[in-house]
Amino acid sequence: MVSTLSRRSLLGGAAAVAASGLLAACGRGGSDNAASGSGAWSFTDDTGATVELDARPTKIAGLNDAIASLWNYGIAPVGSFGQTGLADDVNFKGRDLSKVTELGTTHGEINLEQLANLAPDLILTHAYPVDSSGKLDPSKPLFGFKDLQQQKLAGEIAPIVALAMKGSAAGVVDRTVEFAKSIGVTGQTLEGPRKDYEAARARLENAAKSGLSVMAVAAYQGDGIYIAKAKDDPALRSYTELGLNYPDPGGSEYFWQQVSWENIVDHPVDVVLYSLRAMSGEDMLKQPTFAETPAGKARQVFPWEFSSMDYVAQARTLNKLAENLEGSRKVT
Incomplete structure (x- = not known):
């Protein structure tokens, strides 16, 4: 997997x-x-x-x-x-x-x-x-x-x-x-x-000053949750370069750290981004342990979409992430 x-x-x-x-x-x-x-x-x-x-x-x-x-x-x-x-x-x-x-x-x-x-x-x-x-x-x-x-x-x-x-x-x-x-x-x-694109980067940089912690995941009913590592994902890395607080999930594997549904509580963050090619945020919130995490309780769970590597698509995604952070609050 x-x-x-x-x-x-x-x-x-x-x-x-x-x-x-x-x-x-x-x-x-x-x-x-x-x-x-x-x-x-x-x-x-x-x-x-x-x-x-x-x-x-x-x-x-x-x-x-x-x-x-x-x-x-x-x-x-x-x-x-x-x-x-x-x-x-x-x-x-x-x-x-x-x-x-x-x-x-x-x-x-x-x-x-x-x-x-x-x-x-x-x-x-x-x-x-x-x-x-x-x-x-x-x-x-x-x-x-x-x-x-x-x-x-x-x-x-x-x-x-x-x-x-x-x-x-x-x-x-x-x-x-x-x-x-x-x-x-x-x-x-x-x-x-x-x-x-540059304006969107500036907006995200400003939104990141709130210090909200963020985690991007791909979740599956039977396999648990795969937490992406910012250093290995270009988009996530670029967000951290703009000041986004993205905790290292640990583990030695490239790109992902896999955790069970029971152990997701060991990775508390303010905001969770969910992959559009895995379980939806709504379905993730039906999992009792995830629903009890800080982001789950606050319903600060947003889509994580892949955007093509160009000014137009990246500006759209950066603005959307900034908007979601601007509308979220510190819960950890």
Whole structure:
């Protein structure tokens, strides 16, 4: 269960992650001609692989989490795969999905024949680390792929670019912007969203001054509660960088600390964020021991949603978290 949970699949509401220790822009980004749309295009991704094309890519398929960011910057995808269907993904709310081919709606499900028919210029996905150091393991498939064989076959249809989901979300957002600029997204397009994002970060930073303690979890009837570790989840890490009080749940496992329903009382906090891909807050409150925790008693239990790594989605999530903190009180 833990290996599965150490991926965004069971976060549903969380898991972002920023590329720490980025190389210099000249070694990581696209060519100067790429942004103008003329000449050859190249990009070195976070696995160290360099993709080179005769021209800037315009038809892009990929992981829901990644292509959602491009769409927020004005570039609609041609095909998608990921944990859910697009209609069930909060990152695509309000989008016209009629021209996007869903290649798969569960992890590892990718219709390669449909992908080939789309003839994309590029496939964009994420790479997740295997431990707290942020290490990427090339012997494991990139996120969204069932196995290395499926990834290889997809790569024969179109080159794959992977952005690493490690470190802080702030870094992943920057890295995603870097990729977006390489394929033609302009500074003018990014200016307004960037200001909104920075304002949302400032709002959360101010809300965090209340000192309210927060815990993000994925809860299951039979397995108990998995408490996310802020140092391993990019979004949570970015919140702590803004001053959020997020207690370390302990344990030696990467990303999660699993506790029983009976032992959740040993982790009292003011606010609990629950994964949208696990038990709802309402169902968690039906568990007697959780209902007796400080956050449970105060009914300070809010959704924890995964938001794509871009200015638009992150601003929305940061503002929502700040709003929830502003409306909560100290109960521990």
